[in-house]
Amino acid sequence: MNLARRAPALFNFKKNVLAVAGCSGPGKNWEENWKICEMKAPNAFSCAAFCQFADDTAFAFGGFDGRHCTRQSLLLRPSLPYPSSVHSLAPLPYGVKNGVAAVAGDCGERLLWLVGGWDGHRTLKTVFEYAFPEQNCSLKHILPYPIEGHSIAKSSVVAPQKAFIAGGFDGIGLRADFLAMDLRTGAVELIDGIALEKPRENHCSVIFGDGQGNEWLAIIGGWDGHKALADWEMFELLPDEPWLRPTDIGPWGEKPATLATARNRPATILI
Known part of the structure; x- marks a missing residue:
């Protein structure tokens, strides 16, 4: 990348990777993007929740501007010429960083879920519903415990209405737990008996498939x-x-290799 970045928002637009914003050091948050296109976020931020509807529509919510948790909501459509490709939506009712977002199941391009995070004062245990294009945000569920720095990944084949939330920080210590989210309703439940070997936060989740109906x-x-x-x-x-x-x-039929470099607060996207 043209800049070393921590906690950018990351998207796959028609097999082109777009890294949005992020930070390169204490207080150094960026509005610049890394991709072969001219785009710029209206404000510098890192640690936002982000998700993607299709090849040409994505969202980023909240984040950290170097001083405060932000309320911003951004709609990104790189297929449009800049500045039309970056559109500010109605702000969230609360500032938040280190949360996650997911597209609701069976709702086309209408609903998203915003899960957990840090509002500048406390770790959150909330699930908010964000309605688009109405740009309304409302509280829908309470998590089993507060969580930030967690990850989320959606199943496409094996459990297509489920997303899995892993690890994170609950305001006191690190979690090894998994939560299962029903993407149709936003309801979340603890998965009993399944946990990470290492409690962790600021990690990534990605679901791989083999093209034969299996996922990992x-x-x-x-x-x-x-x-x-x-x-x-x-x-x-x-x-x-x-x-x-x-x-x-x-x-791939073998044990995964470790990363070439240890990484705290990276971002991943499946190509």
Whole structure:
């Protein structure tokens, strides 16, 4: 990249990767993007929640501007010429960073879920519904525990109405737990008996498929409370509870390698 970045928002637009904003050091948050296009966010930020509808529509919510948790909501459409490709939506009712976002199931391009995060005062245990294009945000559910610095990944095949929330920080310590979200309703429940080997925050989640109806969830990197991590943890997706099964073997048929460099607060996108 043209800038070293921590906690950017990351998108896949027609197999072109777009890294939006992020920070390069204490107080150094960016509005610049990394891609072969001219785009710029209206304000510098890092640590936003982000998600993507399709090849040409994505959202970023909240973030940190170097001093405060922000309320911003951004609509990104890189297929349009700049500045029309970046549009500010109605702000959130609260400032938040280190949350996650997911597109609701069976709702086309109308609903998103905003889960957890830090509002500048406390770690949140909230699930908000964001309606688009109405630009309304309302509280829908309460999580089993407060959480920030967690990750989220959606199943496409094995459990297509589920998203899995992993790890994070609950305001006191790191979590190793998994939560399962029903993307149709936003309801979240703790997955009993399934946990990470290493409690962690600021990590990434991505779900791989093999094209034959199987999927695996990879938990990558992060922070264990003392150091940045380079390892992966793998889980096979199941069509029913408990939804996940730990495994050493991924879709490539062998144990995943560690990252070349330990990373705290990276971003991942599946190509």
